[in-house]
Amino acid sequence: MSMTPELLLHAYRSGIFPMAETRDDPDIFWVDPRWRGIFPLDGFHISRSLARRLRRDDYEVTLNRAFERVIDGCADRDETWINAEIRALYTELHRDGQAHSIEVWMEGDLVGGVYGVVIGSAFCGESMFSTRTDASKIALAWLVDLLRRAGFTLFDTQFVTPHLASLGGIEISRTAYRTLLAEALERRADLAATPLAASGQEVVQRSTQTS
Template sequence: MAGRRGRNQRITPELLLRAYSIGLFPMADSAEDPELFWVEPEMRGIIPLDNFHISKSLAKAVRQRPFDIRFDTAFNLVVAKCAESAPDRPSTWINATIRDLYSALHHLGHAHSVEAWQGEELVGGLYGVSLGSAFFGESMFSRRTNASKICLVHLVERLVERGFTLLDTQFTTDHLKTFGAVDIPKNAYQKLLDEAMSQPSKLFA
């Protein structure tokens, strides 16, 4: 079960980065609710970067290069797409407050997007926060088969290339577990986080 802390409508980008550095992240009850609350899960989802794996069919799809993969060219649009309802996700927790905060983090160089394009259409993507040698995944969306999965593959490749040590998924899902995601206790996560925060911020872009 995730621990919840008090609501706070005056979260600044600087406070948000501080929260990530100690293991907290914000959520909203719904996209329509402007307020946020802090979450600190008892069991934290991560994808160990040295244990990331993909299926043979996905590896084949990656090699076929069905999408133009770009980084940080349409951050706000990726967040907006993640906030949209979809057949497999009728509602999300991404509200206007979150959009504004993460847009500010993007301008500060701490929030990034991985994007799958077909021509001029954005068909999949994900976004998250980088701090120290950690990347905190926030949300992903897909409008074409394998679009978000291929973005995740490219994200992991970049994190490994740039020397990141922690990929935080907040929670695990059956989908993420196919890539090697695991749940670890809060104290074990804190050790990994402390190590990542002790390092200079890695260059993502």
């Protein structure tokens, strides 16, 4: 069976997601981790140093301005699971309004970002990249702020890296994840209809109020 955007969305609703072994491998396989990474939306950790960085506001954050460039940034590493078919599928989902990206710009250059898929009130984060210190952390902080205000109930990170754990990412069992996913699929949340924060200071203040 050939991969389609519809099949991809069905997989996400079932709790699984695709990967390729390498960028040059044409085959895609499904992943269903025993332990799933998530960001509790009320538990994103902004350290004092990150709060200072966010408040500097010497950067610009945008939504869906450069989706394909964000994917390319995420794939621009020695080893990646993003092959040409995965790139094409997520780009099509983006055109259909099902996949979104947050971009971080400094001095006119794209320096970081994150992208993922929306199903119900779940945001399924796919990957992120950074070419400047803290750019991916800035992207995540602004994304979590946006998800909270847009009515999302689940932020799926697939796995938990030490980087994500330092920001509040946790692991839950496959069964617990499926329960949260089922609840999220019962609700709708619109990422693109919610404005981004006006400043990094706003992001920090709201994070302090909800944590």
